[in-house]
Amino acid sequence: MSETAIKPRIEKIPLREQVLQKLPVLLVPVLALLGLVAIGNPASWLTLTVAGLAMGMMIFIMASGLTVVFGLMDVINFGHGAFVAVGAFVGFTVLAWLAGWTASPSVMLNLAAVLVAILAAMVVTGLLGYAFERVIVMPVYGEHLKQILVTMGGLIVAQQMIYVVWGPDELHISRPEAFQGSVVFGEAAIEKYRLVAVAIGLALFLAMRHVLKNTKVGLLVRAGVENGEMVEALGYRIRRLFLIVFMTGSALAGLGGVMWGLYQETITAHMGSEIMVLVFIVVIIGGLGSVEGCFIGALLVGLLANYTAFLAPKVALISTIALMVVILMWRPQGLYPVVKAK
């Protein structure tokens, strides 16, 4: 596949290869079908599938920034989990201030409160991302070993700062009135909040696709992932582009943090490093640097985690590791390997 990247003209790829390339898309429905067979009961299958999709969407929101940052600048931020946790804490603080809005039965006020909380969280984590990039990541470009160590150090410091600001206890908050309870389809009860999460995740994925495929910034980002030096040679400041992507990724992690927090209704300073395990698995499955792969990987992990949690609760996390191993045996570079012309 690497040959297509250096060919001067874009040739029409034969149908067989096209199908092969698109094959990973089928994995999600195949997994869902397998789940249906294994579970047997359509009602509980529907509940689990929606839960899995919701979880997958949230993981995707958190992982997408990480994977683009890697594609663009060869930087993996092991401190990404800190943004998730900080986002959740900021969001919860805002929601606690707006307790009057969240408790009221009006859907509009509920939505407004959540929106304000999400905005606040994204602004704070975006700014934090700026600081993180300038202070922690920038001095160690191109040195992987130091990068891993330094971003890990950043994670430790950020987690401790959460303790300093918000105290050592975990925070509880209940969801706004409008997001509580569930909708009943036939025999299956589906939590409303999960539907909301799926909707937000899907909207975000489509928006990201649109930005990446149809705007100039997206074009530059994709070009930068493919060959950063060339983009620079053409006169674009890739460092600044990278900073924007880094901040966006951090803000998305903050958004994911708020959503995850509302999903669990309890947050701790360690939540970031716990979720990072799933995020890393998703990023690896998808292929480092690929947004589409990340999306499919997130859905696979979300679905599988929920199915196995129902069928065999003890092996839930092991099953995602097994999934990662199987996928890497099939495609060692992940589902959609990002071809680097370097």
Add this chain to the structure above:
Amino acid sequence: MLTRLLSGDTPRSGLLTLLLVAVLISLAFAPFLFPGTKSLETAARICIFIVLVASYDLLLGYSGIVSFAHTMFFGIGAYGTALALSTSGPSYWSLAWGTLAGMLVAAAFALAIGLFSLRVKAIFFAMVTLAVASAFAVFVSQMSWLTGGEDGLNYKIPRELTPAFKLVQEKVFGVRINGKLLAYYLVFFASLALFLVMLRIVNSPFGRTLKAVRDNAFRAEAIGYKVVWYRTTATVLSAVMAALAGSLLAIWLRYTGPATTLSMEIMIDILLMVVIGGMGTLYGAVLGATLFILAQTYLQNLMGVAVEATSAVPLVSTLVAPERWLLWLGVLFILSVYFFPSGIVGRLRAGRA
């Protein structure tokens, strides 16, 4: 003779030699120099962590591989010994086979992970090990019928190693010569031996090749060294050493649980110890582990004093609270990665005339 024992890798700095000798003497005579249960616990912990941190340095400092699965191997060793002792009774025989089994399982795991993911970038390996290690930790806490879950395992060790066993009736220099003391010296000498073995490994031709692979994998491959083979072997060796350190911990504590062996906090502690002590030199592991554990045990009291002194200033007093000491270590960690990648030992060696 001494140089031979140290495999020709002398400290090469006056102050460093002084510090190392001080650590060695204090650990060797800890029960007599610092009587009391707490200080003996601290001394044993330092011994075990020196081995653990040195084995991690084998990977991080000498091979340039970042792994987050080191506590997993540590835990496998500890659980191997613990399970053997709790299922087949407190005999030396079960102690031996449990340790051996832990070692072999750790080696097999390391081999599998290494072959699977060492071919690609360092980042990839770090991510895979992080995922596998946390899955393993969750798995162990779920398998409560075997591992005791979150509560862990309590078990008996051979009677000669417990406080109930009296070797000499009278006190010697005011210290009871009992099984606990024997257990301490078992830990001490085993750690010393393991440390010397690791020193031997890193100063062998194999160790030199590892450094070459670390500095320029491409070139090492071009000269004809199989890079993957060297990296995998280093991973397996370091896993085996970590498992042995885990067994020592299991013998010393007579308890094994997820919190003492598998938790992410311990992994972060190891990382801090290696980097602050000095990557790429095993003496760094000695200083790093010693300073860190002393700080963990005693610095918190000092910070308590600082809190009282600054209690009038609201933010500062929360920043220096004893529970927040990891914050300052994190800052120190980042600074040392930037400015002193070779850590304390590197500084001392560079400072010699």
